[in-house]
Amino acid sequence: MEDPRSIFTMIIQGEIPCHKVYEDDLIFAFLDINPSSPGHTLVVPKEPARSLDELSDDSAQAIGRALPRISKAVLEATGASEFNVIQNNGPNAFQSVFHVHFHIIPKMEDGRGLTFPFNPSSIDHEDGARLSSSIRDLLSSPPSQ
Numbered sequence: 001m002e003d004p005r006s007i008f009t010m011i012i013q014g015e016i017p018c019h020k021v022y023e024d025d026l027i028f029a030f031l032d033i034n035p036s037s038p039g040h041t042l043v044v045p046k047e048p049a050r051s052l053d054e055l056s057d058d059s060a061q062a063i064g065r066a067l068p069r070i071s072k073a074v075l076e077a078t079g080a081s082e083f084n085v086i087q088n089n090g091p092n093a094f095q096s097v098f099h100v101h102f103h104i105i106p107k108m109e110d111g112r113g114l115t116f117p118f119n120p121s122s123i124d125h126e127d128g129a130r131l132s133s134s135i136r137d138l139l140s141s142p143p144s145q
Contacts (some may be wrong), residue, residue, distance in 0.1 A: 006099035080106035
């Protein structure tokens with residue numbers, strides 16, 4: 001029978017070793033074992049939500065408080081002055097561990113760090129007006145639980 005817990009749950013529970021950098025009641029952060037650059041850190045809520053839209057307000061607030069503090073420490077420890085914060089949701093968005101997590105990836109002077117091309121396109125302003133209105137309406141409604 002397959003274990004339904006993610007590898008991150010097992011790391012949080014101490015079943016798999018890691019290089020922990022931070023822990024509080026709601027958040028756990030540790031170095032990525034396949035880093036894009038030195039100091040590549042994963043910041044994970046202890047809540048086992050699969051994607052950001054499933055995360056509770058309490059865990060989301062805790063992530064929001066922890067990310068800047070952890071980012072600052074990672075920069076100071078690595079000597080980097082620039083970094084990316086990446087968070088993926090779903091396999092088509094390149095999520096490979098289905099437990100919410102944020103990557104803090106220092107960008108090193110030698111080029112190590114996150115590299116990828118963005119493929120932006122121009123916005124259709126009529127579509128943008130409809131979409132922004134729809135999003136505003138949804139945000140003004142009480143959250144569904």
